Amino acid sequence: MASSSLAPAKVNGPNRRPMARLGLGTKGHRIPLLTNHFNVKLSSTSDHFYQYSVAFFYEDGNPVEPKGVGRKVLDMAYKTYESDMGGKGFAYDGEKTLFTVGPLPMNKLEFTVILENLSSNRTVRGSPNGGDTKRSRRTPQSKQYTVKINYATKIPIQSIFNALQGQDSEQFNEAIRVLDVLLRQHAAKQGCLLVRQCFFHNDPRNFISIGGGVVGCRGFHSSFRATQSGLSLNMDVSTTMIVRPGKVVDFLLENQNVRTLRDIDWIKAKRVLKSLRIKTFPCNLEYKIIGLSEKTCGEQKFEMKRKNGNSPNETIEMTVYDYYASHHHINVNDSRDYPCLNVGKPKRAVYIPLELCELLSLQRYTKALSSLQRSTLVEKSRQKPQERMKALMGAQRQSNYAADPLINSTGITISTSFTQVEGRVLEPPKLKFGNGGDLQPRNGRWNFNNKTLVDPTQIKRWAIVNFSAKCNINFLLNDLLKCCHAKGMQLDNPWRKIEESPQFRRNTPLVRVEKMFEAIRKALPGPPEFILCILPERKNSDIYGPWKRKCLVEHGIVTQCIAPLKINDQYLTNLLLKINAKMGGINSVLTIEHLHSIPLVSKKPTIIFGMDVCHGAAGSDGPSIAAVVSSRKWPLVSHYRASVRTQSSKVEMIDGLFKPVAPNKDEGMINELLKDFYLSTPKLKPENIIIFRDGVSESQFNQVLNIELEQIMEACKFLDPVWDPKFTVIVAQKIHHTKFFQPNSEYNVPPGTIIDNKVCHPRNNDFYLCAQNGAIGTTRPTHYHVLLDQIGFSTDELQEFVHSLSYVYQRSTSAVSQVAPVCYAHLAAGQMAQFIKFDDMSDVTSSHSGGGGSVGFAQMPKLHKNTCSSMFFC
Template sequence: MQRASLVEKSRQKPQERIKTVNEAVRSYCYDEDPVLSSCGISIEKQMTQVDGRILDTPKLKVGNSEDCIPRNGRWNFNNKTLLNPTSISKWAIVNFCARCDISHISRELINCGRRKGINIERPHTLIEEDQQSRRGSPLARVERMFELIREKLPGPPEFILCVLAERKNSDIYGPWKKISLSDFGIVTQCISPTKINDQYLTNVLLKINSKLGGINSLLAIEHSSHIPLIMDTPTMILGMDVSHGSPGRSDMPSVAAVVGSRCWPLISRYRASVRTQSPKVEMIDALYKPLANGNDDGIIRELLVDFFQTSKGHKPKQIIVFRDGVSESQFNQVLNIELEQIIKAYQHLGEVDIPKFTVIVAQKNHHTKLFQAGGGTENVPPGTVVDTKIVHPRNYDFYMCAHAGMIGTSRPAHYHVLLDEIGFSPDDLLNLVHSLSYVYQRSTTATSIVAPICYAHLAAAQMGQFMKFEDFSETSSGQRSMTSVGSTPVPELPRLHENVEGSMFFC
């Protein structure tokens, strides 16, 4: 309750935020501060006026090659179908004590799927957890549920819908995802419904369709293969993020996730590779991981091989890297440590010609806010870009507010271009970054930061759940899987089953 109250108090509309800032500047009396005066520092009484521009909204393609034009950073699938809907024939629903009618959920999901173009057969079975199983540990409950699935189905299902009692922080979620993704290789979707309606079910189906290999929508320029500098040259896009344990948990390994684009020339399909590393370490150390036998067990090799296999034998000649979560003091480390590992992984595959790289760091943890001039009461419109006056005098950086701020005051993403060997023009790069905020398959809104980074964050968070129950590092032989970094052993995450390793399981 305290946290909810704090969040509510901090949600200020733009005009309220401007008023608060102006009152603070007046009341703090900076002009009378002797330290600031002696250093020759003065604080302006008015906010800085900057020139901004609004980029054109990317057009999308949905089912039947129909155009979909987002308005104010949002769109919907009302009276529309998904661009490339999948079909689900062999599936099941399991219920972990949630108080809901799963047969009703089944019927409504099938009906909604039909309207969106997804052909969903009746579920093979509906399984309710029994009273006795509920008294077991979360891991025991999940194992028992999979025993029931094996008993009631003639073979492994394509998909399982899992109904949980708790909407957040469910003890079942971690072991359920670990066993389904790592041990059995089955795509699952967890839900905890409070109100079943078309909008809720459509959002669930967007995730299910993406996980099963379907495509909900594409950029129109992507659909017609007209993306500047990408359509003619095989280009791979990487999103990189590291998730750290909660404060006070210094023993919890950090989780590094990298997603890589696949099926070039598309930029909407991604595969994730995730590893653990030493706690609180931000630089990813498993991008290139040579083994004693001469093989490379690193993240980048996995993504490069996948790109080659899904892009008709093309090897990436250009690689665009989006890195999240690093401060300005770590920019050189990104280039000297992480980029160097990516190059070594590429060379390890026997390649001599190194791809051209564009490396961009995205930051959200800053205090810069953009307001409309002339006392506008709303947030700046989606697509707003500022790349003058408040940016670095020598380096290439810009602020972009791609999303529509519905609550509070929008915080733009701050992008720093550390390296641009590809040679994007400023307009082409801005439009690419803006477009990548409209390819997020989980929702029908533009994201505040590019989708590859959102996906890397989701992949790290989901597989990080594997560590939240006691048996996460047990392998099938019962031996703990550990890797040693320095003198500290770090438990390894179990690898994904081959059936799901190429899927967008994190959606």
């Protein structure tokens, strides 16, 4: 490939937008389906939504953070000043904006409001123009606020109708946002917890205990969508994490899994309790926790004033314990030897004994969940299709939107029935195995019984290392060798079986890995090409990250980690599929791939990219991990390699695709992958580039087209100025709320079900695909958005190609829910994230970071030359 000079930065970038739908697909047999979209009718086209900015201030003029208190203040303001607001209801977004249908009487309004801590109705009445106020007596527990409302803009409801006709409308998203805020306001009136477009009722029947004092609270998502059949309300079941309501003491014991307060780690307790709200007894007041007292309840002193003869303001010191005993006649003996909760202000502490405090309900738990909590949540929150439909119909009835006067004033009528759509079930692609013949998967699955691998590898120099005291290596090895022989893979006897010395099992993970590699160097005659590693526990082993880094980065050794609980033929087959793929082999291929008959893809050199970004656990401020995988050895579409970089935390757009650092040097991810394709083809440049992008929302589609795609094009031009490949860009979304159901059936939709009518976008080229067999719970379809297609696929060709790519996932014997390149990108990002989870990479070269945006973050190490082109992530 020729090199060009360093490309100058573009002043004005491109302005691409998602392509329009070319037509509907026709392949597959048709089936009737229902979907969780409820048709919406709009009777008015002439009115406007009016948008106002709202600000809150304390009595001293300092601004108030509206989160938590804004809705209460506005509700009180409306009760007090309803006539001044023209009796006009409003929808408040919980932050700094409110909407009305039609204008308020004045463009600027100002009110003074008093809120009681208790359920008091005392208010302060003031002029809407900020004039003199008529004050009522305030209790010591009250707070005074000033509310300022200012007109911002108006949004035509007509913009919704324009968008439904396929016309461009810049104000459509604003109008839909108003409708969504209307639903949030309706849920807020019912006392629900609001989390973006989801709402959760305070009903113990919706609570799912997952351990650690954490409860999964089941609620519902609702949002308006523009579809081919008009406006619809999409409702779905949703779950958020809350702290278990009740006594603070009980929560702490469960959270830390201890029996008594003596065993509590108070540093952890302070971290988990901070900012939670409590109710205290016997005064029944609500407070927010800001921390813990430095001393115990029996030792923590504070100053208080008392009347004493001629000294009415005498100040005395008293412990919290003595105060409650003498002033409230309460003996807090259970809390005497433990810290108190601090519910005051940073410069004015207020201490309350633990046993007098209860956590309020519906408080979100935002810390990262443990592996056990996550698995428990998934298991307990599953719902079969009919169960989910029943829950959604119940939620729709309970919502009773027709009774809300503000919603009615918009002219909206929401159907109470699921929308009927037509689905098509595509035929599964035929697969080819090593011993000839084709296999037609059934119900999205196949097996390797009496089948051999298409391209089995040969492994001669390898070893087994065992970090587990429970696993018998000999039984595992014998069964694995038999399975390899049956599947056509040549696996020699291992050089050595190396057990971890019991004396190292209490060391840190890094030390345990180092000691094991010392044992490997002593025991083996040279570096192995493969190591099978047996871990002490599944999924959450602290050894996993350091071990993978040691093998893949420092020594260039392919490794497979396992933690077997039950070893059978299926387990061994799945293990073998991973090992063969990592070592460069191929397990099965599409028959049309083998025959070079994939439409357009097999005719011209084509590279397929899968792109994803991993952001880490909730609450984490570490770097995000961007991964791009690419197909190699065209005309194959089943073999991939990966390039991974760090970038700024929580940034979704990938900024490391094109990184020119010199006139003839590009350190970007695309350059690395294109060169690999060029060498593996051999020496052919791709004429077609197909990009599958995961993890972006519809609001980011233009960024994918105008920022990320532009970087990829620049990377191509950098390699060869006259090279002009054609691009197809497809976004694969899993995070959405559309589900499909078979009428009068307890089963999920069949694998291969595709929907491109009624509930899809009125203009853009999108479709839903359920490629997988949904054996448990309710199938989640993948929502594919075709943003660009320069290659020129027909609708059926593209849909069948996407469907086929769900069958080339080398780790499994079933179709996956997303195309394999996207799954691989997710795996690569997640596995490389383990490298910086357990180790400090700050001294590693920054050429494989995400660029300037990730300065200060741990840097991603570069894989060893022996493993960088492998499917290490498989």
